[in-house]
Amino acid sequence: xxxxxDRRVDVLTPRDVPLGGPRAMTxxxxxxxxxxxxxxxxxxxxxxxxxxxxxxxxxxxxPHPHTGLQTVSWLFSGEIEHRDSLGSHAFVRPGExxxxxxxxxxxxxxxxxxxxxxxxxxxxWVALPEEHRDTERDFRHHVPEPxxxxxxxxxxFLGDLxxxxxxxxxxxxxxLGAEIVLQPRTxxxxxxxxxxxxxxxxxxxxxxxxxxxxxxxxxxxxxxGGDTLTLTNGTDDxxxxxxxxxxxxxxxxxxxxxFIGRGHxxxxxxxxxxxxxxxxxxxxxxxxxxxxxxPELPNAALRPRRNPARP
Numbered sequence: 001x002x003x004x005x006d007r008r009v010d011v012l013t014p015r016d017v018p019l020g021g022p023r024a025m026t027x028x029x030x031x032x033x034x035x036x037x038x039x040x041x042x043x044x045x046x047x048x049x050x051x052x053x054x055x056x057x058x059x060x061x062x063p064h065p066h067t068g069l070q071t072v073s074w075l076f077s078g079e080i081e082h083r084d085s086l087g088s089h090a091f092v093r094p095g096e097x098x099x100x101x102x103x104x105x106x107x108x109x110x111x112x113x114x115x116x117x118x119x120x121x122x123x124x125w126v127a128l129p130e131e132h133r134d135t136e137r138d139f140r141h142h143v144p145e146p147x148x149x150x151x152x153x154x155x156x157f158l159g160d161l162x163x164x165x166x167x168x169x170x171x172x173x174x175x176l177g178a179e180i181v182l183q184p185r186t187x188x189x190x191x192x193x194x195x196x197x198x199x200x201x202x203x204x205x206x207x208x209x210x211x212x213x214x215x216x217x218x219x220x221x222x223x224x225g226g227d228t229l230t231l232t233n234g235t236d237d238x239x240x241x242x243x244x245x246x247x248x249x250x251x252x253x254x255x256x257x258x259f260i261g262r263g264h265x266x267x268x269x270x271x272x273x274x275x276x277x278x279x280x281x282x283x284x285x286x287x288x289x290x291x292x293x294x295p296e297l298p299n300a301a302l303r304p305r306r307n308p309a310r311p
Contacts, residue, residue: 007226009212012036012199012219014047025056025119030201030219032255037305039199039221040246041173043069043127043255047201047217049120050077058112058119063284063291065274066102068133068253068260072177073098073110074157074242075121076203084108085282088139092121095179097142097157099169103128103135105270105280109287122201122242124177127253127260132172137282142169151186152231155179159245162191176245182207182233194227196245205239208232214241224248252304257295264301271297 012035014028031038031045051058059080073080073092080092084100085107092098092110100108112119128135144155147165158177160166167177176196182188182205192198200209201219209220210230222229224247233239254261259270271294273280284291 007210007223009209010036010221011212011214012221014217014219017046019046019048019059019061025051025059027123028217030217035308036221037253037307038127038249039197039244040175041127041129041249042124042175042199042244042246043249043253043260044125045201045219045244046123047203048123049118051119053078053112053116053119058116059110060112061110061292062289063107063109063287064258065105065107065270065281066100066258067105067270068128069102070126070128070171071100071102072124072126072158073121074124074179076240078116078119078121079113080119081111081113082108083284083286084137084139085284086137086139087285089286090139090141095143095146095155097140097144097167097169099140099142099158101135101138103133103137105273105282106137107281107284107291109284111287122203124244126171126175127249127251128172129249130251130262133260135172140169142167150188151183152188153181162193164190173249174247176243178243180231180241180243182231182239182241184233184236184238187230187232189228189230192227192229192245195224195247197224197248198222198229198243198245200231201242201244203240203242205233205237206235207239207241208234248307250306252306254302254304256297256302262304264303267302268297
């Protein structure tokens with residue numbers, strides 16, 4: 001077996017982004033960025049908290065649209081109320097996966113609940129491949145079993161992690177999503193699919209990914225080619241991370257606001273239909289406020305982007 005020692009870990013650092021209105025909660029965004037658009041089909045990663053909602057106001061994101069993607073909500077603490085135009089009314093809780101498929105068009109709202117004092121989690125997006133990007137809207141909930149492996153507790157919420165577990169939730173490309181909590185002074189070697197590239201987003205503590213140090217909120221990227229990866233917690237504290245993976249997503253995509261398309265006109269059309277309250281996105285029932293208007297498009301045409309060529 002090979003642990004891919006000839007593969008270099010690329011360390012991606014986050015940027016702070018306000019989420020919502022003037023009293024916005026700040027999130028740390030590691031995907032997308034100039035040097036990397038996707039890891040597998042994972043195309044967006046926001047990491048937030050632990051956030052004292054009495055200070056920040058918590059999360060209150062009014063109804064807004066999505067096209068061409070799936071949203072993945074995963075919490076470490078707190079609770080978020082989800083409503084969407086399918087009629088889904090659900091709660092995002094720690095250790096429970098909520099996956100929403102936007103496909104041709106959906107809208108939803110996300111609000112931290114009154115009982116939440118500390119909000120802490122990740123919001124992730126998955127790009128849908130061309131043949132499925134106009135699929136029907138959908139919503140799924142899944143509670144993965146925690147599995148103990150060599151000083152770690154692992155919850156596989158999407159896809160399959162060899163020898164650990166798998167999720168029954170449908171994805172449209174080969175994917176992996178898992179939470180890993182690693183005990184102090186522990187090294188964990190995992191078998192992985194060598195066709196996958198992987199990203200490790202550190203939530204708490206410090207970790208080494210195949211020997212490369214990663215601090216809190218950093219994301220380490222490993223290209224395909226190895227059939228194992230090794231995580232090391234060399235500190236006296238617990239470490240927690242989210243492991244993402246998938247086969248490289250070779251399609252060029254245009255990402256703008258909450259839409260994913262393949263060209264400028266896809267985005268223009270989606271924006272126009274959202275602004276005109278088209279039936280394409282439906283409506284969210286039960287949210288006490290107005291929906292979010294789309295921002296103005298840039299003057300220049302939106303161009304597709306893809307990852308740098310692999311050596």
